[in-house]
Amino acid sequence: MKTKLTFLLIMIFGTIITGCKKREEAKIEVEEVKIDLLNDEFPEAKAEVMALMEELKQTIKDGNVDKLIAGHGYGPKFTEFKDGERRNGDKENEEYERGIFSNVTEVVKFEYDDMKIAVFGDVANVTLHTDFHFRFGETDAIVKDQMTLLLVKTADGWKCVHEHHSPLNKTEE
Numbered sequence: 694m695k696t697k698l699t700f701l702l703i704m705i706f707g708t709i710i711t712g713c714k715k716r717e718e719a720k721i722e723v724e725e726v727k728i729d730l731l732n733d734e735f736p737e738a739k740a741e742v743m744a745l746m747e748e749l750k751q752t753i754k755d756g757n758v759d760k761l762i763a764g765h766g767y768g769p770k771f772t773e774f775k776d777g778e779r780r781n782g783d784k785e786n787e788e789y790e791r792g793i794f795s796n797v798t799e800v801v802k803f804e805y806d807d808m809k810i811a812v813f814g815d816v817a818n819v820t821l822h823t824d825f826h827f828r829f830g831e832t833d834a835i836v837k838d839q840m841t842l843l844l845v846k847t848a849d850g851w852k853c854v855h856e857h858h859s860p861l862n863k864t865e866e
Contacts, residue, residue: 728814735812742810742817742844745851754800758791766845766852775858786856799828815846822861837861 745764752760765771767783774780781789808821818841825836843855 730813735814738812738814738817738846739810741846742812742819742851745844746805746808746810746819750803750805753794753797753803756794756797756800758794761790761794762787764853766847766854771854773856773858775856777859796829797827798830800826801828801833802826817844817846817851818842819844823858837863 749761749764752764765783765786767787769783771783771786772780773782773786802824803826804824806822806824808819811818811820820839820841823836823838823840825834827834827836837860839857839859839861841855841857842853844851845854
């Protein structure tokens with residue numbers, strides 16, 4: 694009787710051990726994909742950012758200030774540099790952009806020159822030269838700046854979390 698019980702226990706443990714080994718062998722090996730944030734181009738994300746920049750152009754031309762503001766990732770991390778002054782935060786940026794773009798009576802020209810989009814996963818850096826010509830009633834404003842936009846991909850799409858505007862050196866004509 695003891696022999697039969699011992700034999701039965703050995704058979705049960707043998708079956709369990711063999712089953713566990715088969716499960717281990719059946720595990721699928723997943724090859725880790727290495728992402729090179731500095732050199733990979735991320736073409737899909739780059740196309741999304743380019744589409745956003747074109748949408749931004751149309752938003753400005755349409756005078757849709759609320760949509761312009763919605764393109765920002767406002768919060769405690771938002772920053773802006775402009776005109777060589779001290780850093781602004783989200784509240785100052787929104788107030789400034791609402792004040793300016795609510796008063797544009799005509800967008801004569803709104804072009805990007807020398808634009809470069811660099812994507813680093815869920816972060817994109819857009820650098821460009823502005824070629825903007827706005828009309829405020831009878832007053833014209835021509836904006837030729839260097840501009841950098843830092844974008845972060847969120848559940849609601851790409852949002853601007855940093856802006857930097859610097860005057861572009863004038864060249865001889």
